Amino acid sequence: MSEGSEKTNEGPVPKAVVSRLSLYLRELQHLIRAGSQTTSSNQLGSLLGFTDAQVRKDLAYFGHFGYPGIGYKCPELIQAIRKILGTDQTWNVAMVGTGNLGHALLGYKGFRSQNFEIVAAFDIDPNVVGQTIQDVPVFHLDDLPKIVSERHVKLGMIMVPSPVAQQVADQLVAAGIEGIVNFAPVTLALPPEVSLVGVDLAIELEQLCFNVANRKAKAAE
């Protein structure tokens, strides 16, 4: 089927579709860096291990993006996906907790290249407050409401130890944050108008483990 002729899907967008949009975006960015200006659902799918039908179906939730006989124009599709995800504009992010992992992520270049700008970090340690880490100023947690408002911060990342994560989440919500990425291995309770994504790095290892262990069990059958 040609790229242009898929029907647009109706109804709410499944979460899995939205996460695949991020993957398509990454591949399109790699393709452009490799010198390709156009691609196909077939190429995009095979780069990621999906069928071409999957790619077309996912994109059809959001409109018509292909051209018959050409496929997708990479820069145009990148712009369209960014618009869908909301990352066609820059989002200001605050990080709470500048321990080991927080410190490292302040220098993580992958955020800025996807239009996320960490504009402020927060801590309560007097040795860190007032310092600058990777060009990001560190403020005292008490200044959260003021800085969030002044610097138009919309998203927060929680990098504090588990026992204080809920309290920090409450402070972020009170300061007017609209979405939170939680790296603390604990489930947070948030009001329904605030979005939440949890990141548990050990989960990735567990999933890998399951695959490795199951592959072995299969081979032994």
Place this chain on the structure above:
Amino acid sequence: MSEGSEKTNEGPVPKAVVSRLSLYLRELQHLIRAGSQTTSSNQLGSLLGFTDAQVRKDLAYFGHFGYPGIGYKCPELIQAIRKILGTDQTWNVAMVGTGNLGHALLGYKGFRSQNFEIVAAFDIDPNVVGQTIQDVPVFHLDDLPKIVSERHVKLGMIMVPSPVAQQVADQLVAAGIEGIVNFAPVTLALPPEVSLVGVDLAIELEQLCFNVANRKAKAAE
């Protein structure tokens, strides 16, 4: 329906079920820390925002774990899930790349508490090779095959810059690694017998962004 009477599911286990196992495991660990020795599919589900039917259906892929009138015994279910995931034993992990993020993750306590032990790190920078970071010795990348074999390393984490990630993956595979977690924002080609999980931290922010942007769009309708 009582916890004990669900039918066991047949067929291959969907990926989403396996990732929910990790979430159940975390909640069970929190429950025990909070002093609960038993739980129900209802409680476990509501802590995570799933229905009780979802919890029972997921667990039914792997056997019968509940007791009528009691529910689940937390320590027993933890042990059962660890056995399913393969994390009832310790897995030795090698990290390649000790830059900013790699350095931080060497000190990330969440790995060890889930039975992942980073036993060796690798780099090519002469200023780092021979050092110890967070009690983990750093070796030259050339020593990878020797150390992987000597220290029974099964899993590898790639924390190097994107342009060299595939080359490092090939070296890990050649050294006998069975599974790879890739933090470099690039898609890797691996032989089918090696498992792969990719972690892109900006994707979490993009997903959050989509939720925040869509919530606003809905509210404005």
